[in-house]
Amino acid sequence: xxxxxxxxxxPSGISQTTEFTTSDFTSGFKTQVFGWSASLSPGxxxxxxxxxxxxxxxxxxxxxxxxxxxxxxxxDEFAPTISCPIDMDVTITAxxxxxxxxxxxPVVTDNCPDAIVTLVQGIASNEQYGAGTTENIFRxxxxxxxxxxxxxxxxxxxxxxxxxxVSTVELVDGTSKAMMDVEIGDNVLVGSDKQGKNKYQPVYGxxxxxxxxxxxxxxxxxxxxxxxxxxxxxxxxxxxxxxxxTPLPASLVQVGDVMQGKHNSPMVVTKIDxxxxxxxxxxxxxxxxIVVNGVVASNFVTFQPNEAxxxxxGINTGWSYHALSVYWNKPHEFYCTTISRxxxxxxxxxxxxxxxxxxxxxxxxxxxFQNNTNAWVQTLIFVTVLPLMLIAVALISIxxxxxxxxxxxxxxxxxxxxxxxxxxxxxxxxxxxxxxxM
Numbered sequence: 001x002x003x004x005x006x007x008x009x010x011p012s013g014i015s016q017t018t019e020f021t022t023s024d025f026t027s028g029f030k031t032q033v034f035g036w037s038a039s040l041s042p043g044x045x046x047x048x049x050x051x052x053x054x055x056x057x058x059x060x061x062x063x064x065x066x067x068x069x070x071x072x073x074x075x076d077e078f079a080p081t082i083s084c085p086i087d088m089d090v091t092i093t094a095x096x097x098x099x100x101x102x103x104x105x106p107v108v109t110d111n112c113p114d115a116i117v118t119l120v121q122g123i124a125s126n127e128q129y130g131a132g133t134t135e136n137i138f139r140x141x142x143x144x145x146x147x148x149x150x151x152x153x154x155x156x157x158x159x160x161x162x163x164x165x166v167s168t169v170e171l172v173d174g175t176s177k178a179m180m181d182v183e184i185g186d187n188v189l190v191g192s193d194k195q196g197k198n199k200y201q202p203v204y205g206x207x208x209x210x211x212x213x214x215x216x217x218x219x220x221x222x223x224x225x226x227x228x229x230x231x232x233x234x235x236x237x238x239x240x241x242x243x244x245x246t247p248l249p250a251s252l253v254q255v256g257d258v259m260q261g262k263h264n265s266p267m268v269v270t271k272i273d274x275x276x277x278x279x280x281x282x283x284x285x286x287x288x289x290i291v292v293n294g295v296v297a298s299n300f301v302t303f304q305p306n307e308a309x310x311x312x313x314g315i316n317t318g319w320s321y322h323a324l325s326v327y328w329n330k331p332h333e334f335y336c337t338t339i340s341r342x343x344x345x346x347x348x349x350x351x352x353x354x355x356x357x358x359x360x361x362x363x364x365x366x367x368x369f370q371n372n373t374n375a376w377v378q379t380l381i382f383v384t385v386l387p388l389m390l391i392a393v394a395l396i397s398i399x400x401x402x403x404x405x406x407x408x409x410x411x412x413x414x415x416x417x418x419x420x421x422x423x424x425x426x427x428x429x430x431x432x433x434x435x436x437x438m
Contacts, residue, residue, distance in 0.1 A: 075144065076111070076112055076142060076143065076144025076145075076146060077144075078110070078111045078144075078146070079142070079146040079147070079148055080108055080109065080110035080115050080140045080141075080142045080146060080147075080148050081108070081109050081110070081148055082106050082107070082108050082117070082138060082139075082140040082148045082149065082150045083106060083107045083108075083150060084106045084136070084138060084150035084151055084152040085103050085104045085106070085152050086152060087152050087153045087154070087155070088101075088103060088152070088153070088154045088155070089155045090129070090154060090155070090156050091156075091305070092156060098128045098129070098130055099128065099129060099156070100126050100127060100128055100129075101123075101125070101126070101127075101129045101154060101156070102125050102126045103125050103136075103152075103154070104125075105117075105125070106138045106140075106150055108140050110140075110142045112142055112143050112144065113143075114142075114143055115140050115141065115142040115143070116140065116141050116142075117138055117139070117140045118138065118139050118140075118141070119136065119137070119138055120137050120138065120139045120149075121135065121136065121137040121151075122134055122135055122136030122137060122151075123136065123154075129154060129156050130156060132155070132156060133153050133154070133155045133156075134153065134154050134155075134156070135151055135152075135153050136151060136152055136153075136154065137149060137150075137151040138150055138151070161207070161208055161232050161234055161235065161280070161282060161301045162207075162208045162215075162231070162232055162235070162280040162281050162282040163179050163217075163230065163231050163232075163235070163280075163281050163282065163292055163297075164179065164217045164230035164231070164275070164277045164279060164280075164281075165178060165179050165180030165211070165277060165278065165279030165280075165281060166178060166179070166180070166230065166277065167179045167229065167230050167231070167281075167292050167293055168227070168292070168293055169182060169186075169188045169189065169283075169290060169291065169292060170188065170189040170262070170291060171186060171187060171188060171189075171200075172187040172188075172189075172200040179279075179281040179283075179292070180211065180279050180281060182203060182281065182283055183203070184202075184203050184204065184205060184206070184336075184344060184345050184347065185202055185203065185345065186202065186203050187200045187201065187202050187203075188200060188201065188202075188203055188283070188285065188290060188291070189262060189290075189291040190285050190286075190287050190289045190290050190291060191262070191287065191289050191291060191296050192262065192263060192264055196263065196264060198262070198263070199287075201285040201286050201287060202285070202286075202337070203283045203284065203285060204284055204285070204286065204332075204333055204336040204337050204344060205283075205284045205332060205333075205336055205344055205347055205355060205357070206281065206282060206283055206284065206347065206349075206355055207282035207283075207284060207299065207300075207354070207355055207358040208280050208281065208282040208353055208354050208355070208358065209280070209281055209282070209349060209353050209355070210279065210280040210281075210349075210353025211278070211279050211353075212278055212279070213278065213279070213280055213353065214276060214277065214278045215232070215276065215277070215280060216274055216275070216276050217230040217231060217232060217274065217275055217276075217277060218230070218231060218232070218233050218250050218251070218253075218272065218273075218274055219271075219272065219273040219274060219275050220237075220250070220253060220259070220269055220271075220272060220295070221269065221270050221271035221272070221273070222259075222267045222268060222269065222270060222294075222295075223268075223270065226267075226293070226294060227293050228271075228273070228293070229292060229293040229294075229295050229297075230275060230277070230293075231250050231292070231297065232250065232301065233249065233250050233251035233305075234249055234250070234251065234301040234302050234303075234305070235249070235250050235297065235298070235300075235301050236248065236249060236250075236297065236298035236300055236301060236302060236308065236321060236322050237249075237250050237253065237259060237295065237296075237297045237298065238259065238260040238289075238295075238296045238297065238298070239257060239258060239259055239260060240258040240259060240260050240266045240267075246308050246309070246320045246322060246323075247297070247298045247308065247320075247322050248308045249301075249302045249305070249306055249307070249308060251305065251306055252306055252308075253269060253272065254269070254272070255269050255270065255271060255272060256268065256269060257269045259295050259296075260295065260296040261294050261295055261296065262291045262294055262295075262296065267294065267295055280353060282299060282300075282301075282358075283299065284299050284329060284332075284333065285299060286333055286337060288300065288322060288325065288326040288329070298322045298325075299325070299329075300321060300322055300325035300326075301321070301325075302321045303321065303362075303365040303366065303368075303369045304369050307321075308320055308321060308322075309321070310324065310382070312375055312378045312379055312382060313375035313378070313379070317382070319386070324386075324389070325361075327389045327390065327392075327393050328361050328389060329357070329361075330389075330392060330393045330396055331392055331396065332357045334396045334399075364381065364385070367381075368381055368382070
């Protein structure tokens with residue numbers, strides 16, 4: 001006896017009518033075959049038939065009605081198929097090593113429509129992924145209850161953008177200070193002037209300052225009496241004789257390369273290794289350079305692996321990441337060194353330890369170069385932002401050169417208003433974020 005629920009209603013609109021006469025009942029009964037066709041989903045159906053005819057033989061014809069009822073089940077014996085995307089390796093720069101990753105939907109085929117796909121393990125598309133490998137498992141269930149599964153892996157590689165906390169800088173009094181202890185206002189060695197004398201400048205801010213996050217750093221070894229320089233593979237560093245030229249990503253440094261040391265001394269790379277440590281630090285100076293563990297390095301990084309220059313559509317634009325980063329930071333540097341040093345000492349950091357100013361520039365660069373953005377869109381952003389940066393740098397340079405008090409105060413007041421407003425907004429956003437976490 002078929003009694004499994006649910007019992008579905010028979011499709012409406014299907015009917016068959018047959019007329020009976022007295023001659024049809026000469027043998028005492030009439031046989032009629034009912035036929036129909038319909039598209040039915042798998043399930044249990046109630047099929048009933050009603051026969052209306054005449055009671056025969058009789059001279060006084062009377063109507064008679066008979067009915068019968070039965071059940072039938074439609075069964076889907078064909079399982080669906082599901083195909084997941086291929087495994088993905090994604091490299092992200094350190095923003096607490098979290099990034100929204102988008103991947104294609106699994107492809108489903110089945111003989112019946114309305115199959116349901118569910119992510120049963122893993123992280124959905126366009127959600128935040130952290131460092132490591134995540135297995136995403138999808139399951140499809142068709143209307144007949146048949147299932148199939150597929151899976152793929154997303155491996156997230158976290159690339160820091162900073163120096164490690166144990167790296168050291170030289171202060172103006174000749175002492176050394178660990179990067180994790182450097183503060184805004186510290187006068188640090190940034191290189192040598194044209195006469196070969198040590199040049200010191202104050203740290204006016206940090207692009208990244210995170211004491212807790214753990215990341216992998218390259219270790220560049222020199223002579224046996226020198227501590228290795230620890231920095232991210234994307235960080236920019238100077239070869240010997242290139243201090244006034246363009247620094248290259250640390251990922252391109254090879255054993256035997258001669259790097260630029262303090263006092264313009266040559267530093268020969270004897271070994272390259274890697275190490276994992278907590279802490280990410282990227283101090284900013286006016287020249288955009290800093291001497292770390294005795295080696296001259298840029299304050300900045302590249303956003304395109306192994307590229308010292310911005311490359312769009314396979315074409316080198318001729319603009320180095322170091323130069324563009326110096327220009328981008330010029331308003332921030334001018335504000336912090338000329339207008340309000342105290343305000344900059346209370347610098348606001350976003351989630352992951354990135355400063356608010358750096359976060360804006362990094363977000364734009366990430367959109368351009370880390371999300372498969374079309375080359376035409378990259379070009380549009382580049383040719384729009386570059387002139388604005390150059391105009392800002394020109395105006396600030398005029399103010400610095402002229403030393404006009406009233407112009408400096410006017411522009412400084414405007415920058416102060418923008419900076420304070422932006423800082424308050426970030427504090428509010430941070431409080432809202434903390435409330436949501438609680």
